[in-house]
Amino acid sequence: MLDWTDEQKMLRDAIRSYVDKEIVPLRDELEHGDLPPYEVLRKMFTTFGIDEMARDGFNRRLERDVSPAPTSSEPRSSSQASGFDPALMLILLIELSRHCPGMVTALGVSVGLTASAIDNRGTPAQRERWVPNLLTLDRIGAWALTEPGSGSDAFGAMRASARRDGDDYILNGSKTFITNGPYADTVVFICKLDEGDPIDERKIVSFVLDRGMPGLEQSRPLRKMGMHSSPTGEIFVSDLRAGRDRLIGETEDSPTDARDGAKGTFATERAGVAAMALGIIEQCQSLCVEYANDRVQFGQPIGQFQLIQDKLARMEIARLNVSNLVFRYIEAINENKPLSLAEASAMKLYSARAATDVALEAVQLFGGNGYMAEFGLEQLARDAKALQIYGGTDELQITHIARGLLSSKPANR
Structure with missing residues (x-):
């Protein structure tokens, strides 16, 4: 494609x-x-x-x-x-x-x-x-994974728990940086099953919670650097009683636990980041090409200066590369060949970095105008930076890519 x-x-x-x-x-x-x-x-x-x-x-x-x-x-x-x-x-x-x-x-x-x-x-x-x-x-909906003390080590540092109580479970824990958290009607709460065993060895399970349940509290939107049109908040769960009908799969012994399920969603999320990056890149490039033709300095349009041309050329390279990643993803899904976690991580790593670089260069090309809110570039620059953090930081993507390479069989030469 x-x-x-x-x-x-x-x-x-x-x-x-x-x-x-x-x-x-x-x-x-x-x-x-x-x-x-x-x-x-x-x-x-x-x-x-x-x-x-x-x-x-x-x-x-x-x-x-x-x-x-x-x-x-x-x-x-x-x-x-x-x-x-x-x-x-x-x-x-x-x-x-x-x-x-x-x-x-x-x-x-x-x-x-x-x-x-x-x-x-x-x-x-x-x-x-x-x-x-x-x-x-x-x-x-909100997907509640990250905790105040976890970050990239989402599962290892997880402290949220589910304890059996008769036919029900008692849930406790807090989550942060949760997209849609303040307004969510349905929350997937990911936690560890407390059976008295060491916390590092506990099963990961997921429960579906609904707004208004006793013991569920949702914070007001948090202030943040960018992505202001996406409300982010905290989720607090205190002695919340949940029936087995809210345990996803209604079993603690699923062939693939919530940890594997989460990894599956990561691949799709990271492909979505590439599409977001492409939108940011396309908009920045479009604005910059128009501005380079119209803005006159030293008696000529700034697009005639080689340093400006270099910026535009690099934007086009980024646009082509991210477009190809998006098209490849569509073909893979249509052929029922979903990306591996390592492939999705590579897609996200490159796309997020490319969008951030392009957005910052667009601000630079516009100069003082780029720093003002009128043209929307300062917003896109702030928003693009989030792509390098959420859904797994750049550093975590590198780890997933390297592990994928190191665990694979050497290619025939």
Whole structure:
């Protein structure tokens, strides 16, 4: 796949036009006001029929999975669980990221991470109970993994716990940096099963919690450097009683525990970061090319200066490379060959760095104007930096890539 098809380009243009008319006028309110992104996203889903496509796709998939016909014992991939055409969703992410990357984060965590965590390993009843409303944005989801003392060592340093109490479980723990945390209706709470054994040896399990449950507290949005259109908060769980029907899979002895399930969602999340990076790169490059033609200094357009041309050329190289990564991902999913964790990590590492570099160079090319909020470049530069941190830091991606290489068999030469 070298480029979008004609049909995909028509869809891209329609989404771009919609974003320009319906979302860009709200950007300041989303970025600096008190407007959560959810109603804006719901309207977009309804306009393009994405909610109905997601619901229909889920119903067909659920019917197939519960049929008596033999099926694979392998867990469903996150892309299968999402219920969306990968090209459609990536185009949507790219176009939103040209102006409000934070909205993509809020969207992806709800319809991607949260829905997939339940759909990949939940029972049919659990999937039917929670997944459709997450995929259609009728309910907002949060995926609660990170803790104040964990960060990159999300599982090793995890202290959140689930203790058996009769047929129920008593949950305790706190989570931080949780996308959609302040407004989430449905929370996937990842913790360790406390059976009295050493904490490092405990099983990882996941529970589905609903807003308003006794013992569940959600903080107000946290202040942060960028991604302001994506509310981030803390989750506090104190002696919360959860029935077995809220334990994902309704078993503690799943062939693949929540740790493996989380790693599966990481691959999809990291592919989404590449789409976000591409949107940021495309917008920065477009603004810079226009500015380089129009801005006159020393008697000529600044685009005539070789140092400016160097910046534009490097932006184009980044755009081409990230585009190729996105196209490769679409082909892999369409051929049912999901990326390995190492491949997804390489995709995220390069794309996040490229977007950050391009955004900062765009600010530099605009000079004082780039530092002002009017052109939107300072926002994109702040937002791009988050891509190197969330979903796994650059340093963690390097570790995953290297481990993948070191554990693989040498290639034939």
